[in-house]
Amino acid sequence: MFEKSTWIRLPRNVVVGHGVRSEVVDVVDDLHLQGRPLFVTSPTPREVAADPIAADFEAAGIEPAIVTIEKATFDAVERVIEVAEAEGVSYLVGIGGGKAIDIAKLASHHLEMGFLSVPTAASHDGIVSNRGSVPDGDSRHSVAAEPPLAVVADTGILAEAPWELTTAGCADIISNYTAVMDWRLAQRLQDVEYSEYAAALSEMTAEILVDNADLIRPGLEESAWVVTKALMSSGVAMSIAGSSRPASGAEHLFSHQLDRLAPGAALHGHQVGVGSIMTAYLHQGADGIWRAIRDALASIDAPTTAAELGIDDETVIEALTTCHEIRDRYTILGSGMNERAARDVATKTGVID
Ligand SMILES: NC(=O)C1=CN([C@@H]2O[C@H](COP(=O)(O)OP(=O)(O)OC[C@H]3O[C@@H](n4cnc5c(N)ncnc54)[C@H](OP(=O)(O)O)[C@@H]3O)[C@@H](O)[C@H]2O)C=CC1
Ligand SMILES: O=C(CO)COP(=O)(O)O
Ligand SMILES: [Zn+2]
Structure with missing residues (x-):
C-alpha cells in the first residue's frame, strides 16, 4: 500500500524589483493580515529599510513595534518572542540579512504567527526557506519552521548594499x-x-x-x-x-x-x-x-x-x-x-x- 505523504509550504506572494520596499503595506493588505506587526531587524538594515518601511506603515495608520537583534542566537529568538507578546502584535516582518530573517522565522513559528521576509542583502538563501540556522554551543541547529507568507525583495536596496x-x-x-x-x-x-x-x-x-x-x-x-x-x-x-x-x-x-x-x-x-x-x-x-x-x-x-x-x-x-x-x-x-x-x-x- 502507498502510504507516503508530504507538505510543501511555500510563500504566497513573492514581490521582487526596483522600489518594491514601498509595497510591503500592500502585501500585508493582500494577505489580509490584521493588527500590528513586529519588525525584526539588525542595526544596519534598520537604518536602510526598517525605519523607512515603519514610516510607510504609520502613514497607513499602522504602528509597528521594532526589535533590533545583534546576533542569530536562541536568546535573540526568546527576546523577539517576549517583545511580540508584550506588544500584542499579530505578525512579524524580518528585515535584514540572514540573521534577522532567521530570527523572525523562528520566533513567528513559535508564536504561530505568519511572517514576511524583506531581505536587505542578497547574501544567503534563507530568504524563502523553511529553516532557521542557529548556533548553540558546539552545535549548529537547522531548525524546522515555516517559510514566509511573502517575500518583498527591493533590488534597489539589494544593489546598494556592500558588494x-x-x-x-x-x-x-x-x-x-x-x-x-x-x-x-x-x-x-x-x-x-x-x-x-x-x-x-x-x-x-x-x-x-x-x-x-x-x-x-x-x-x-x-x-x-x-x-x-x-x-x-x-x-x-x-x-x-x-x-x-x-x-x-x-x-x-x-x-x-x-x-x-x-x-x-x-x-x-x-x-x-x-x-x-x-x-x-x-x-x-x-x-x-x-x-x-x-x-x-x-x-x-x-x-x-x-x-x-x-x-x-x-x-x-x-x-x-x-x-x-x-x-x-x-x-x-x-x-x-x-x-x-x-x-x-x-x-x-x-x-x-
Ligand atoms: N535559514 C536558512 O535557510 C539559511 C540561513 N542562513 C544564515 O544566514 C546568516 C548569514 O546571512 P548574512 O546575510 O550573511 O548575515 P547577517 O544578517 O549577519 O548580515 C551580514 C552583514 O550584512 C549587513 N547588512 C545587511 N544588509 C545590509 C545593507 N543593506 N547594507 C549594509 N549592510 C547590510 C549586516 O549588518 P548588521 O551587522 O548591522 O546586521 C551584517 O553586518 C547565517 O547565520 C546563516 O547561517 C544562511 C543561508 C540559509
Ligand atoms: O545555510 C544554509 C543553506 O545555504 C542552511 O544552513 P544549515 O547548514 O544550518 O542547514
Ligand atoms: Zn548557506
Whole structure:
C-alpha cells in the first residue's frame, strides 16, 4: 500500500524589483493580515529599510513595534518572542540579512504567527526557506519552521548594499553543487531521505547563476535581480526537501565551525564557497569540478583562499578536522579528516599556502 505523504509550504506572494520596499503595506493588505506587526531587524538594515518601511506603515495608520537583534542566537529568538507578546502584535516582518530573517522565522513559528521576509542583502538563501540556522554551543541547529507568507525583495536596496554581500549570496548558491553531492552520498550510504526534484532544482539554480556570471557586477541592479532569484530558487529547493540538505553539506559544516573558531571573520556565503572548493576535491579528486567552482567564485570576486577570507591557515585546518562534529549530517567528511589529509586538500586546492 502507498502510504507516503508530504507538505510543501511555500510563500504566497513573492514581490521582487526596483522600489518594491514601498509595497510591503500592500502585501500585508493582500494577505489580509490584521493588527500590528513586529519588525525584526539588525542595526544596519534598520537604518536602510526598517525605519523607512515603519514610516510607510504609520502613514497607513499602522504602528509597528521594532526589535533590533545583534546576533542569530536562541536568546535573540526568546527576546523577539517576549517583545511580540508584550506588544500584542499579530505578525512579524524580518528585515535584514540572514540573521534577522532567521530570527523572525523562528520566533513567528513559535508564536504561530505568519511572517514576511524583506531581505536587505542578497547574501544567503534563507530568504524563502523553511529553516532557521542557529548556533548553540558546539552545535549548529537547522531548525524546522515555516517559510514566509511573502517575500518583498527591493533590488534597489539589494544593489546598494556592500558588494561583498552579493558575492556571498552567489557563493552560497555555488556551494549547492557540493551540498547535493553530499546529499546523494548520504542517500547511497545511509539511506537518508532524498528528493530528486529538490536536488535537481538546487543544482540547476547553481548552474544558471554560473552561466549568468557576466551579469553579476558591482553597481548593476540587474545583478541583484539575478542573484535574488537564485537565492529564492535555492530556498524553494529546501522547502521541497523539508531539509536544508539541497543547499547545505560539508562545506556548510566547515563554515559553521569557522563561525565558532573565528567569529565574525568572514561572511557565511564566502566561507561556504571556500569550503565547497575543498569538499569538491574530496568528492571527485584532482580532475573533478573543484577548479570550476574556484574559478566561478573568483569570477564574481568571492574569496577562494583562507587569506582572502581573513582567516589563518591553522584555523582552516582545525575547522576541517573538527567540523563533522557540528551536527549529525553524513557528508564526504564521514567520521572526520585527520590533520594530514586536511592539510593535503587545503594545500592542493590553494586554500592555504
Ligand atoms: N535559514 C536558512 O535557510 C539559511 C540561513 N542562513 C544564515 O544566514 C546568516 C548569514 O546571512 P548574512 O546575510 O550573511 O548575515 P547577517 O544578517 O549577519 O548580515 C551580514 C552583514 O550584512 C549587513 N547588512 C545587511 N544588509 C545590509 C545593507 N543593506 N547594507 C549594509 N549592510 C547590510 C549586516 O549588518 P548588521 O551587522 O548591522 O546586521 C551584517 O553586518 C547565517 O547565520 C546563516 O547561517 C544562511 C543561508 C540559509
Ligand atoms: O545555510 C544554509 C543553506 O545555504 C542552511 O544552513 P544549515 O547548514 O544550518 O542547514
Ligand atoms: Zn548557506
